Amino acid sequence: SQTIHQWPATLVQPVGSPLSLECTVEGTSNPNLYWYRQAAGRGLQLLFYSVGIGQISSEVPQNLSASRPQDRQFILSSKKLLLSDSGFYLCAWSNRFERLFFGSGTQLSVL
Amino acid sequence: RKEVEQDPGPFNVPEGATVAFNCTYSNSASQSFFWYRQDCRKEPKLLMSVYSSGNEDGRFTAQLNRASQYISLLIRDSKLSDSATYLCVVKGGGNKLTFGTGTQLKVEL
Numbered sequence: 001s002q003t004i005h006q007w008p009a010t011l012v013q014p015v016g017s018p019l020s021l022e023c024t025v026e027g028t029s030n031p032n033l034y035w036y037r038q039a040a041g042r043g044l045q046l047l048f049y050s051v052g053i054g055q056i057s058s059e060v061p062q063n064l065s066a067s068r069p070q071d072r073q074f075i076l077s078s079k080k081l082l083l084s085d086s087g088f089y090l091c092a093w094s095n096r097f098e099r100l101f102f103g104s105g106t107q108l109s110v111l
Numbered sequence: 112r113k114e115v116e117q118d119p120g121p122f123n124v125p126e127g128a129t130v131a132f133n134c135t136y137s138n139s140a141s142q143s144f145f146w147y148r149q150d151c152r153k154e155p156k157l158l159m160s161v162y163s164s165g166n167e168d169g170r171f172t173a174q175l176n177r178a179s180q181y182i183s184l185l186i187r188d189s190k191l192s193d194s195a196t197y198l199c200v201v202k203g204g205g206n207k208l209t210f211g212t213g214t215q216l217k218v219e220l
Contacts, residue, residue: 036210043115043212044155044198090154098143100208102154 002027006091006103013110019064019078021106023091026072031093033074034100035066038088050074086110112137115201117211124218128189132214134199135181143202144175144182148195149213155198158184189218 006023013019025031035047046059048066056066063082067075074091091103117134124130136144144161159166161173161182172185182201186193199211 041212044210046207046209088152098202099145099157099160100155102156105152105154107152 002093002101004091004093004101004103006106008106009104010107011109013081013108015083015110016080019076019081019085019108021076021089021091021108023074023076023103024072025074025093028072028093028095030071031095033068034092034094035064035074035076036090036092036102038090040087044090048076081110083110114138114203114209115199115211117199117214119212119214121215121217124189124216126189126191126218126220128218129185129187130189130216131183131185132197132199132216133181133183134201134211134214135179136199136201136203136209137180138201138203139177139180141180141201141203144173145200145202146171146173146182146184147198147200147210149198150195155210158197186216189216191218191220194218 003026032051034049036044038044050056050068053068064078086109089106092100094100115136146158147155148158149155159168159173161175165174170187174183194217196213196215198213201209
């Protein structure tokens with residue numbers, strides 16, 4: 001069966017510090033991978049999605065970047081965090097552009 | 112107009128009540144529709160897909176009205192464990208999935 005791992009679960013970082021969130025998927029090959037952010041009281045905002053290794057599409061201009069160095073690995077990064085980067089970050093995968101399976105999320109607080 | 116709109120609630124209902132949520136979408140070319148459930152500080156999980164003819168899964172019924180561009184979720188015989196946020200999700204052109212901001216349900220004794 002397929003599983004998705006996302007870590008860490010919580011993260012507190014100072015403004016201006018770098019960020020690296022990692023997500024891996026097991027039990028499937030060539031999945032579509034996604035990074036979403038959910039700010040307090042707001043809906044899920046799609047940040048990046050990837051249909052294959054090295055293929056990244058960005059949905060919104062921002063302070064973040066994503067990379068897919070391996071088929072089942074998706075990384076969200078930032079060189080310098082802003083206060084506005086705080087939120088609940090969710091990695092997800094799908095085998096088509098249909099049902100999404102989410103990781104358990106990372107609660108990021110930038111102080 | 113937002114691509115997907117939901118009443119944020121909260122809907123406070125007694126246990127055993129029937130409650131319905133609506134969700135409207137702006138893109139008439141939208142192809143697929145879903146309801147996800149999200150518990151506080153947890154990841155969203157698929158509750159059910161929404162089919163054109165309407166579909167039922169136990170106490171949950173989902174319906175689609177393409178003419179009026181809305182989908183609905185009906186929960187019968189509400190349980191305390193149904194308390195959560197319910198997210199409407201629409202797949203539009205370009206295979207993009209758009210999430211609504213969610214409707215919060217609180218089922219009370």
